Amino acid sequence: NAGVTQTPKFQVLKTGQSMTLQCAQDMNHNSMYWYRQDPGMGLRLIYYSASEGTTDKGEVPNGYNVSRLNKREFSLRLESAAPSQTSVYFCASSRGTGKTYEQYFGPGTRLTVT
């Protein structure tokens, strides 16, 4: 039981390049989330998927797109990377939303945009 896995662990991009961050969970969770973590800012929600087939914007969605590929997988895409997107990205999952379910986090992807 791996929990929540993310790939890649590290990535360096040049401004304007695109990339997709992958996330998968094996806990049969319904809901999945993408956060970014910046120094002094805590974690901020980018997008979430309450259930398979649905996605919604979070607090900071600009510059990102997501795909809920199936129940297990939720990917985050940067179409044209900018230095402001340098951050640590965490994927999380939970049994559901709007209920009393804690979120479980993946190991993170450290992205640098030059």
Add this chain to the structure above:
Amino acid sequence: ELKVEQNPLFLSMQEGKNYTIYCNYSTTSDRLYWYRQDPGKSLESLFVLLSNGAVKQEGRLMASLDTKARLSTLHITAAVHDLSATYFCAVDPYTGNQFYFGTGTSLTVIP
């Protein structure tokens, strides 16, 4: 705009001492979560508080929730070096489907 404020942001304490981290939030909620993050690592769930007056304890850490005051506390008893980490609180408001995280408290326990 929902705000979750933690204080202090940085805490350096000696082993064996007690201290409390505070988490204030600006919305009505009775769902509050505490997480721990070690440097360069992911977040690990510590406590889930789901009602007014809830108290949870694990080892040297105890968390409580006062929904009327919109305040949660994380109390550290007789700190040890292994507790050095960053601690986050997160609020799950009644409306919407997202957690709101505090900025974190970076704790360093000095031998």
